[in-house]
Amino acid sequence: MAENNNNNGDNMNNDNHQQPPSYSQLPPMASSNPQLRNYWIEQMETVSDFKNRQLPLARIKKIMKADPDVHMVSAEAPIIFAKACEMFIVDLTMRSWLKAEENKRHTLQKSDISNAVASSFTYDFLLDVVPKDESIATADPGFVAMPHPDGGGVPQYYYPPGVVMGTPMVGSGMYAPSQAWPAAAGDGEDDAEDNGGNGGGN
Amino acid sequence: MERGAPFSHYQLPKSISELNLDQHSNNPTPMTSSVVVAGAGDKNNGIVVQQQPPCVAREQDQYMPIANVIRIMRKTLPSHAKISDDAKETIQECVSEYISFVTGEANERCQREQRKTITAEDILWAMSKLGFDNYVDPLTVFINRYREIETDRGSALRGEPPSLRQTYGGNGIGFHGPSHGLPPPGPYGYGMLDQSMVMGGGRYYQNGSSGQDESSVGGGSSSSINGMPAFDHYGQYK
Numbered sequence: 012m013a014e015n016n017n018n019n020g021d022n023m024n025n026d027n028h029q030q031p032p033s034y035s036q037l038p039p040m041a042s043s044n045p046q047l048r049n050y051w052i053e054q055m056e057t058v059s060d061f062k063n064r065q066l067p068l069a070r071i072k073k074i075m076k077a078d079p080d081v082h083m084v085s086a087e088a089p090i091i092f093a094k095a096c097e098m099f100i101v102d103l104t105m106r107s108w109l110k111a112e113e114n115k116r117h118t119l120q121k122s123d124i125s126n127a128v129a130s131s132f133t134y135d136f137l138l139d140v141v142p143k144d145e146s147i148a149t150a151d152p153g154f155v156a157m158p159h160p161d162g163g164g165v166p167q168y169y170y171p172p173g174v175v176m177g178t179p180m181v182g183s184g185m186y187a188p189s190q191a192w193p194a195a196a197g198d199g200e201d202d203a204e205d206n207g208g209n210g211g212g213n
Numbered sequence: 214m215e216r217g218a219p220f221s222h223y224q225l226p227k228s229i230s231e232l233n234l235d236q237h238s239n240n241p242t243p244m245t246s247s248v249v250v251a252g253a254g255d256k257n258n259g260i261v262v263q264q265q266p267p268c269v270a271r272e273q274d275q276y277m278p279i280a281n282v283i284r285i286m287r288k289t290l291p292s293h294a295k296i297s298d299d300a301k302e303t304i305q306e307c308v309s310e311y312i313s314f315v316t317g318e319a320n321e322r323c324q325r326e327q328r329k330t331i332t333a334e335d336i337l338w339a340m341s342k343l344g345f346d347n348y349v350d351p352l353t354v355f356i357n358r359y360r361e362i363e364t365d366r367g368s369a370l371r372g373e374p375p376s377l378r379q380t381y382g383g384n385g386i387g388f389h390g391p392s393h394g395l396p397p398p399g400p401y402g403y404g405m406l407d408q409s410m411v412m413g414g415g416r417y418y419q420n421g422s423s424g425q426d427e428s429s430v431g432g433g434s435s436s437s438i439n440g441m442p443a444f445d446h447y448g449q450y451k
Contacts, residue, residue, distance in 0.1 A: 071277075091352055098351065108289070133345065
């Protein structure tokens with residue numbers, strides 16, 4: 012509880028000032044959240060950690076080449092994406108966690124991610140992947156609160172909203188380009204060889 | 214009945230009829246069994262090959278490994294936090310969407326500039342354009358340090374260019390000096406010059422054309438021949 016109070020105090024102070032203290036480069040959303048600000052400070056200190064590579068490069072390259080228009084990818088692009096995706100996961104997870112804390116929950120849920128995506132323009136490209144659950148969420152307590160009209164002792168159960176509208180479209184969209192993957196894989200191999208040759212020349 | 218009687222009298226017709234029966238009974242059985250077996254085999258093989266691998270490959274390849282994603286999420290959240298399964302899958306999908314989103318923007322820049330290879334600079338440019346400005350500075354530091362490490366590895370590979378340079382230097386010495394470059398060039402060079410002058414002089418007096426031919430062969434010879442025409446010029450003046 013003391014920690015919560017401290018956090019609330021910090022948030023209030025930051026909101027009152029409404030100015031980033033010493034890092035003007037940070038976006039307004041990040042400056043209003045001390046955890047995000049601390050994260051970006053730490054990032055400047057830990058970007059040299061190469062050995063602790065969290066995400067596989069081959070998988071990143073395959074996702075990049077899923078687009079038929081993408082022809083060749085330099086060797087450094089997946090490496091820089093590996094770090095960028097790690098930063099992306101941390102950023103989105105932290106913003107989502109702040110939403111969970113606002114509702115005083117300790118379990119991160121999909122609705123928290125949906126709310127975090129909706130509250131930042133930078134994440135507009137994710138609106139197709141994470142549809143807004145606000146309508147369902149608002150309807151849910153209504154259904155729970157309403158008493159059964161018959162009242163004859165017959166129990167009726169309401170199922171949680173498990174339907175994800177965005178998933179089928181994403182799936183269909185992803186499958187079409189994936190048919191071109193064998194050719195892309197071949198191109199990938201050639202590209203790797205070319206990059207190796209260039210490195211040798213340099 | 215009369216026809217029946219001749220058949221019964223002759224023994225050969227009986228054997229012939231038996232052979233015919235055997236052939237008829239043997240012929241259809243293997244054909245039928247072979248057709249059935251072949252068909253069944255083809256169908257089974259086709260079903261197995263066509264269905265399973267592509268689905269598994271696609272599902273695995275279009276997303277980042279969920280274990281890696283969860284590890285990064287847990288590193289971000291406090292220890293008492295829990296993550297629902299649908300939240301894990303949602304972040305997993307968001308990462309793939311992020312890669313495709315930035316890659317698409319970077320590729321458009323490449324196509325405008327008529328380039329075919331997406332570079333790290335294109336990725337950084339796309340991020341700054343798409344609102345991920347705060348990613349660019351840490352990633353710039355990251356990639357520069359990565360290149361420093363690669364350069365250090367490259368210096369190990371550069372052990373070969375120095376050896377090539379040594380070889381090139383050796384060739385240069387051989388090219389500039391006489392074929393016997395190993396001895397000290399000064400005194401040995403003088404000796405060679407003396408010998409070449411003597412030989413050149415002799416050849417010149419004997420055959421001018423042969424002297425010219427030899428000039429194409431050796432540098433020393435050419436230098437001596439060059440000297441002799443000058444001497445001739447002086448003679449003409451005198």
